[in-house]
């Protein structure tokens with residue numbers, strides 16, 4: 001059992017926030033033998049991913065995909081018409097949440113050895129905080145308070161009661177005209193979902209393209225797909241004002257909308273947290289500054305998940321939790337920078353990436369191999385050839401990055417992440433028999449193509465020629481002797 005320097009009235013480890021980062025911190029620390037208290041202000045733990053983020057958005061996208069397929073009238077069926085009942089769709093979304101919620105419930109956490117306290121935490125000193133006014137001393141603490149939607153300062157926007165990813169799930173009817181501000185993951189996913197469900201959607205992005213964190217050719221395929229679904233995508237189009245005619249955009253156009261959905265990025269939830277009292281430094285955007293071990297400027301306080309300057313993904317928040325717990329409880333020095341972070345935008349087609357992107361790879365002089373999905377039989381069979389798989393290789397032909405665009409690209413990227421993490425070579429990847437026909441063939445075919453071109457290269461060719469000559473000579477000698 002790890003020893004604690006906490007006084008009897010102190011908690012060994014306090015975790016502030018019961019989202020993915022907080023839950024993984026708390027359960028890992030408890031498994032390591034620490035006395036852990038987790039404080040969550042919401043009615044139930046689970047955080048954004050469960051209640052307003054990943055789970056509802058993926059459930060909504062699934063419903064929207066089904067609606068699009070039915071409306072398209074594929075396979076000789078007459079295309080369905082009529083309005084979607086948003087209430088039914090959101091009931092299914094809620095059912096998905098309800099099925100997953102028990103995994104994060106107070107009962108489950110209590111059984112895992114975590115004491116959960118409901119309330120809002122605020123630091124009062126370097127080793128103390130209060131929960132709704134009740135003081136708590138701690139030996140160590142973890143800030144895992146997540147992030148929240150950022151609202152742009154646009155005159156008149158607040159009067160339109162803009163929706164965010166926090167509130168969109170409370171809609172009672174489908175907006176006939178929806179303006180989505182922001183073309184990042186949230187904007188693209190929700191714009192496509194609402195367009196497929198039947199809203200007329202304008203997506204206004206301030207920059208010159210969608211998904212700025214991804215390569216331009218991947219973003220262009222998503223723009224094409226959104227446009228196909230009826231989304232009116234506008235670039236250079238930050239909202240600048242509101243008139244009786246609609247929302248004025250920086251490209252000079254106006255978007256008439258019944259509702260506006262803001263998805264222009266997320267800010268850390270640090271306001272009112274008393275971080276100054278705790279001596280915890282934040283950056284200019286309010287994000288909690290951490291070192292590579294996720295320790296803050298106060299040696300007794302750590303941070304994990306969306307509240308830090310690291311990328312905002314559930315899987316990373318979870319890994320942060322386990323890193324922080326190991327470092328805080330056992331005194332290990334696990335590094336956040338050692339964590340490989342794959343990412344997926346769940347539009348149709350999906351965009352999935354890990355490691356070096358092809359654009360980064362080319363800039364760094366790495367070899368980039370690409371397979372178009374028109375050469376992947378599963379994509380052809382499903383008439384979904386609008387994608388590609390790209391591998392980025394180092395000088396020894398080991399996989400250092402991958403970008404996949406297509407249906408279920410998010411499933412393929414797990415294998416690519418394993419390859420990048422373990423520095424798997426193209427020849428090793430070729431040696432793994434892949435079942436046929438799958439979208440993962442894109443990855444395998446890219447590796448096979450690269451391997452064949454290596455085999456066809458001059459140095460390997462001359463070795464192979466020599467081996468063949470020796471083999472021929474031996475057979476001829478054998479025949480003479482026989």
Ligand SMILES: Cc1cc2nc3c(=O)[nH]c(=O)nc-3n(C[C@H](O)[C@H](O)[C@H](O)COP(=O)(O)OP(=O)(O)OC[C@H]3O[C@@H](n4cnc5c(N)ncnc54)[C@H](O)[C@@H]3O)c2cc1C
Pocket residue numbers: 016017018019020021022039040041042045046047048049050052053054055057119120121122144145146147165186269273304305306307312313314315316317346
């Ligand atoms: C629409 C949407 C879709 C997304 N889709 C994906 C996806 O597909 N894949 C993916 O990887 N990521 C996705 N994300 C991102 C993902 O949801 C976040 O990265 C993840 O939830 C971050 O977890 P966290 O624990 O850091 O923060 P959170 O989940 O936000 O948890 C923080 C918790 O702290 C609590 N809290 C805050 N302040 C206090 C306080 N003072 N006292 C007590 N409690 C407090 C909050 O109530 C909250 O429960 C999506 C996000 C959104 C918004």
Ligand SMILES: NC(=O)c1ccc[n+]([C@@H]2O[C@H](COP(=O)([O-])OP(=O)(O)OC[C@H]3O[C@@H](n4cnc5c(N)ncnc54)[C@H](O)[C@@H]3O)[C@@H](O)[C@H]2O)c1
Pocket residue numbers: 152181182183184185186187189204205206207210211212237238239263264265266311312313343344345346
């Ligand atoms: N599939 C996933 O993993 C997933 C899904 C949703 C969200 N998330 C996470 O949540 C985070 C936040 O998502 P997000 O989409 O809100 O943010 P984001 O930072 O990914 O994208 C915001 C977009 O809004 C644009 N923008 C900024 N200001 C604008 C303005 N005033 N008007 C118009 N456009 C503007 C930006 O150029 C950018 O393209 C992401 O960073 C991501 O990590 C992940």
